[in-house]
Amino acid sequence: xxxxxxxxxxxxxxxxxxxxxxxxxxxxxxxxxxxxxxxxxxxxxxxxxxxxxxxxxxxxxxxxxxxxxxxxxxxxxxxxxxxxxxxxxxxxxxxxxxxxxxxxxxxxxxxxxxxxxxxxxxxxxxxxxxxxxxxxxxxxxxxxxxxxxxxxxxxxxxx
Numbered sequence: 001x002x003x004x005x006x007x008x009x010x011x012x013x014x015x016x017x018x019x020x021x022x023x024x025x026x027x028x029x030x031x032x033x034x035x036x037x038x039x040x041x042x043x044x045x046x047x048x049x050x051x052x053x054x055x056x057x058x059x060x061x062x063x064x065x066x067x068x069x070x071x072x073x074x075x076x077x078x079x080x081x082x083x084x085x086x087x088x089x090x091x092x093x094x095x096x097x098x099x100x101x102x103x104x105x106x107x108x109x110x111x112x113x114x115x116x117x118x119x120x121x122x123x124x125x126x127x128x129x130x131x132x133x134x135x136x137x138x139x140x141x142x143x144x145x146x147x148x149x150x151x152x153x154x155x156x157x158x159x
Contacts, residue, residue, distance in 0.1 A: 025069050035078045040065055043085060043093050052095065 027033040037054070043064070045056035053061050053068075064085075071081050082094075091097040099107050136144065 025065070027072070032072055036068065036072055039068055039078060039081055042082070042095055043068075044095055046089060046093065 025033075025036060027036065040053040043053045045051045045053055045058055045061040047058040047060045048056045051061075053064055068081055068085075071084070076084075085093050091103060097103045097106065
């Protein structure tokens, strides 16, 4: 019960922080307000790293929100603002960086590791299976035949 209360409290605090963040900024156009909210939720706080600009209270996050607000008030569009931020801080500022050569390891690295792991696992399993299927030497085959013959003779004698 305490854990549930704790999780609900965190969710409430996060929602409150986001709502308070948006309340500080007013726009005459509802579309600008929606674009502002989208931008600050898409951008990563460079200090907190696992929080968006909307959820972070770090000084840098506040400065970036203010800068985005000023740019929107100056008439710049969502794409222009995102391009400016990426040019200034790099793709790291975006939660979903674009697919391009510099971000290929980020996008395709997990798939590559999975494929390499699958190949290694399959080769180990095949090698293990081959070692089990190895043919018996003539001496081992003779010994096996003798054991099987003794087993069959003892069964026949019991019946």
